[in-house]
Amino acid sequence: KNQVEQSPQSLIILEGKNCTLQCNYTVSPFSNLRWYKQDTGRGPVSLTIMTFSENTKSNGRYTATLDADTKQSSLHITASQLSDSASYICVVSARSGGYNKLIFGAGTRLAVHP
Amino acid sequence: NAGVTQTPKFQVLKTGQSMTLQCAQDMNHEYMSWYRQDPGMGLRLIHYSVGAGITDQGEVPNGYNVSRSTTEDFPLRLLSAAPSQTSVYFCASSIGDFHNSPLHFGNGTRLTVT
Numbered sequence: 001k002n003q004v005e006q007s008p009q010s011l012i013i014l015e016g017k018n019c020t021l022q023c024n025y026t027v028s029p030f031s032n033l034r035w036y037k038q039d040t041g042r043g044p045v046s047l048t049i050m051t052f053s054e055n056t057k058s059n060g061r062y063t064a065t066l067d068a069d070t071k072q073s074s075l076h077i078t079a080s081q082l083s084d085s086a087s088y089i090c091v092v093s094a095r096s097g098g099y100n101k102l103i104f105g106a107g108t109r110l111a112v113h114p
Numbered sequence: 115n116a117g118v119t120q121t122p123k124f125q126v127l128k129t130g131q132s133m134t135l136q137c138a139q140d141m142n143h144e145y146m147s148w149y150r151q152d153p154g155m156g157l158r159l160i161h162y163s164v165g166a167g168i169t170d171q172g173e174v175p176n177g178y179n180v181s182r183s184t185t186e187d188f189p190l191r192l193l194s195a196a197p198s199q200t201s202v203y204f205c206a207s208s209i210g211d212f213h214n215s216p217l218h219f220g221n222g223t224r225l226t227v228t
Binding site: 004031032034046089101103107 | 216
């Protein structure tokens with residue numbers, strides 16, 4: 001069973017528009033939630049890390065929000081640029097099966113068109 | 115700093131062959147880990163190390179070996195390649211416990227087993 005679900009699977013937007021990516025998780029207890037950006041052919045790069053006590057964190061035009069009660073997070077991209085075309089991966093750090101682990105979502109593939 | 119360097123970038127193996135994927139980091143990070151990324155799935159942890167001389171299994175360790183003789187290097191060995199090991203492999207490091215610290219990823223090795 002997939003404990004970190006991301007939606008949509010893929011998204012196309014026009015340059016300059018805003019968009020919001022979703023991440024729902026079922027794991028608990030929860031330590032932190034991260035968002036990574038992965039360009040094609042490259043490794044993921046960290047955008048934000050939020051603990052359960054934080055409900056928003058920004059990194060430039062990227063703003064992540066977290067609702068620990070509903071177990072939902074979103075990544076909002078403002079004034080998109082062509083360079084935002086990438087996969088965005090949600091990762092939850094949680095305790096599962098008696099030990100800590102990182103659980104990765106399958107990602108949302110974003111394409112920004114001119 | 116070069117960060118995390120992985121070699122080779124691409125590799126094709128025949129079933130039953132063995133090989134070593136190289137990973138080196140120059141950030142003096144104690145924690146290093148190997149992941150595989152398959153289409154439609156989140157990254158999965160293969161093996162990890164919390165320091166030189168210490169390694170442990172992750173979620174999908176079968177068919178892979180690791181060793182950590184130095185802080186900088188963390189090679190991944192495929193003992194007898196199988197088509198199911200066709201994947202993209204990422205090495206990552208972190209300054210502290212990777213459950214609480216951001217991961218720094220290499221750019222991956224794309225492996226095809228025929």
